[in-house]
Amino acid sequence: MAGKVRLTGALSAPVSSVGTAWKRSGACRDADPDLFFPTSESSDVLQVKAAQAVCRECPVARLCLIWAMETNQRSGIWGGKTTGQRGGLKSVASRRRNRARRRDAA
Ligand code: SF4
Numbered sequence: 832m833a834g835k836v837r838l839t840g841a842l843s844a845p846v847s848s849v850g851t852a853w854k855r856s857g858a859c860r861d862a863d864p865d866l867f868f869p870t871s872e873s874s875d876v877l878q879v880k881a882a883q884a885v886c887r888e889c890p891v892a893r894l895c896l897i898w899a900m901e902t903n904q905r906s907g908i909w910g911g912k913t914t915g916q917r918g919g920l921k922s923v924a925s926r927r928r929n930r931a932r933r934r935d936a937a
Contacts, residue, residue: 845902849894858889867908872915879913886911 854860859867859882867882869875886892886908896910900917912920 847901853891853894872913882908
């Protein structure tokens with residue numbers, strides 16, 4: 832799913848702990864990249880579901896999701912999750928980190 836990510840130079844390349852080699856194994860590598868970038872994730876429900884169906888069969892979905900979250904992708908379906916779903920996962924992770932910090936400080 833590298834089609835929509837535009838890298839404008841080495842300094843602006845998104846950095847992730849999982850690198851980018853996994854992209855070569857994505858189930859979407861021969862799919863139309865537009866499938867994964869619906870105009871509206873809330874109204875293009877069938878398109879979102881079609882993209883997520885491809886992701887469900889993907890052997891690198893977990894790495895894809897980690898990459899998208901670590902590089903703060905603000906659009907598209909990555910790792911089977913919409914932008915809104917990734918935001919929800921970030922909120923949960925943030926709350927867990929804050930709880931752990933409070934516990935450690937007590
Ligand atoms: S999880 Fe989905 S978007 Fe990511 S590489 Fe696999 S098929 Fe492509």
